Each structure stands twice: as structure tokens, then as C-alpha cells.
Amino acid sequence: GESVGLHLPTLSVQEGDNSIINCAYSNSASDYFIWYKQESGKGPQFIIDIRSNMDKRQGQRVTVLLNKTVKHLSLQIAATQPGDSAVYFCAEISSFSGGYNKLIFGAGTRLAVHP
Amino acid sequence: NAGVTQTPKFQVLKTGQSMTLQCAQDMNHEYMSWYRQDPGMGLRLIHYSVGAGITDQGEVPNGYNVSRSTTEDFPLRLLSAAPSQTSVYFCASSSLSGQGVPLHFGNGTRLTVT
Numbered sequence: 001g002e003s004v005g006l007h008l009p010t011l012s013v014q015e016g017d018n019s020i021i022n023c024a025y026s027n028s029a030s031d032y033f034i035w036y037k038q039e040s041g042k043g044p045q046f047i048i049d050i051r052s053n054m055d056k057r058q059g060q061r062v063t064v065l066l067n068k069t070v071k072h073l074s075l076q077i078a079a080t081q082p083g084d085s086a087v088y089f090c091a092e093i094s095s096f097s098g099g100y101n102k103l104i105f106g107a108g109t110r111l112a113v114h115p
Numbered sequence: 116n117a118g119v120t121q122t123p124k125f126q127v128l129k130t131g132q133s134m135t136l137q138c139a140q141d142m143n144h145e146y147m148s149w150y151r152q153d154p155g156m157g158l159r160l161i162h163y164s165v166g167a168g169i170t171d172q173g174e175v176p177n178g179y180n181v182s183r184s185t186t187e188d189f190p191l192r193l194l195s196a197a198p199s200q201t202s203v204y205f206c207a208s209s210s211l212s213g214q215g216v217p218l219h220f221g222n223g224t225r226l227t228v229t
Contacts, residue, residue, distance in 0.1 A: 008155060034217050043119070043205050043220030044158070089157065099146070099165065099211075103218065105157035 008087060010110040019077040021109050023090035028071060030092035030104075035064060035075045038087045038108070047075070047088075077111075085113045117141050121206050121221035128196040128228045136191040136224050138206030145211040147189040148173070148218070149181065151202040158205065164189055165211065196228045 013019045025033065031052035036044035050057045050064045050073075057064050063076040073090050089108035122137045140147065148163035160173030164183040178200060180192040189208075193200060203225050207218040 036217075036220075041222070043121075043207075043222045044218075045220070046217045049217055099163075103160075105159075107155055107157045 008108050008110045010112055012112045012114060013080050015080060015082060015113055015115050017080055019075075019080045019084070019111055019113075021075045021077075021088045021111065023073040023075075023106050023109075025071050025073055025090065025092040025106075026104065027092060027094060029094040031095050032093050033064070033066065033073050034091045034103075035062075035073075036089055036091065036105075037084075038089070040086075044089070080111075080113050082113050082115065085111055087111075119206055119208055119219055119221035121204075121224050123224060124222070126224060126226050128193070128226065130197060130228060132196050133192070133194050134196065136193075136204055136206075136226070138189045138191065138221060139187050140189075140206075140208040140219070141187065142208060142210070142219065143186060144208035144219070145186070147183065147206065147208045149179070149189070149191045150205045150207060151175065151200075152205060152223075153202050161191065161204075193226075196226075198228045200226065201228045202226060 034049045035047040037047050038044045048059045048062050048064050050066050061078045065074045087108045087110050089106045091103050091105045093103045119140045145166050149161040150158040152158050159175050161179050162181040164170045167183050167186050170181050203223045205223050206221045209218045
């Protein structure tokens with residue numbers, strides 16, 4: 001079975017409800033943020049990104065909110081579906097850091113969607 | 116497009132054995148990297164490359180070697196496997212041109228060292 005998510009916090013939601021997954025980032029100089037979704041047995045998949053000159057960005061059924069004052073990022077998933085069950089994690093980087101080798105990943109949150 | 120392809124998907128090694136994890140991408144990305152993922156931890160960067168012939172160390176490089184002879188391929192070598200290297204390994208790539216282009220990941224290699 002999948003061992004990556006064994007020790008992660010879990011968010012359990014009912015199918016059709018909205019989900020909010022939170023992420024506290026560490027570097028006040030970070031100015032680009034990415035949310036990834038990782039399904040069991042697969043690699044991380046890009047969901048949505050946001051730059052620090054924005055507070056909110058919307059995609060298809062997903063919205064990312066950025067609060068730079070408290071260094072907090074959230075991913076909102078509307079009308080959560082069973083296919084949304086996965087581990088979600090955020091990543092941060094400073095554009096002044098010189099490259100993707102400075103990308104910092106969070107440990108992730110497991111989203112469990114119940115019918 | 117296949118994207119980022121990793122082989123093998125699973126591997127079991129005995130302590131002291133060597134092996135190479137393969138990674139290939141068909142997106143003509145300049146940047147390629149290797150991460151390991153352990154339970155409860157974020158992805159940690161092992162090695163990376165910004166182009167053919169150029170490699171550098173990441174956060175956890177000890178016990179691993181890499182080379183980049185072509186743009187497409189970026190193999191990761193374990194010279195003498197140790198139980199501490201039991202992990203899931205991900206290769207990722209991205210374009211260095213422009214901004215806001217996120218990393219594209221392969222589906223991983225699950226390695227167990229006994």
C-alpha cells in the first residue's frame with residue numbers, strides 16, 4: 001500500500017462539500033507558490049499556482065488564497081468528488097533564489113472524500 | 116507526449132548493491148532533478164541539473180551520483196545501497212525559460228533496501 005501519507009494530517013469531507021486545505025509557509029521572501037496533488041502510486045501533479053502580487057487565483061473547481069501577512073496559503077476545492085481523494089501539498093520559492101533547486105515542499109495533507 | 120518517465124517502478128536491493136534509477140523526459144526541459152519522498156516529510160532534493168553536462172547537489176546528495184549526458188536523460192546512481200535509502204524517488208523536470216512553469220514529475224520508483 002501507499003506509505004507516503006501514513007503520518008500526514010487528514011481532512012475528511014463528504015462528497016459534494018467544499019474542502020479547504022491549509023499550508024503555512026516558512027520563508028517571507030517566497031513569492032511563488034504551487035499546489036500539488038498526489039494520488040496513490042503516482043507522482044505529484046500540478047494543480048494551481050499563485051504569485052505574491054495576488055491574493056487569490058481561481059481555476060476549475062479550485063481556488064488558492066494567499067495571506068502574506070501571516071504566511072498562509074489555502075486551497076479550496078468546490079463540490080469535492082471521490083476523485084479528489086489524494087495527498088495535497090504546497091511548495092514555495094523565492095524568484096530571487098536562482099532556480100527550482102530552491103523549491104521548498106510542505107509535508108502534505110491527506111484529503112479523504114466519503115460518499 | 117509521455118512527459119517524465121521513470122524506470123523501474125519498484126526495486127528491492129540488498130545492502131551494498133548498486134543500481135541506477137532511470138529518468139527520461141520528452142519535453143525538451145533544461146532543468147531536471149531527483150527528489151526522495153519519505154513518510155510524513157516533504158520532497159527533498161537530491162541532485163539537479165540545469166542542462167546537459169551540468170549537475171549540482173541538492174539538500175540530501177550523499178550516497179547518490181548523477182550525470183546528464185543528454186537533455187532527455189538524468190539517471191540517478193546508488194553506488195552502495197543502504198537501508199536509509201529506502202524511499203520513493205521522483206524525477207522532475209521543467210523549462211527554465213519564462214516564469215511560473217512548475218515542475219513536472221514522473222510516477223516514481225519505490226526502492227526498498229534490506
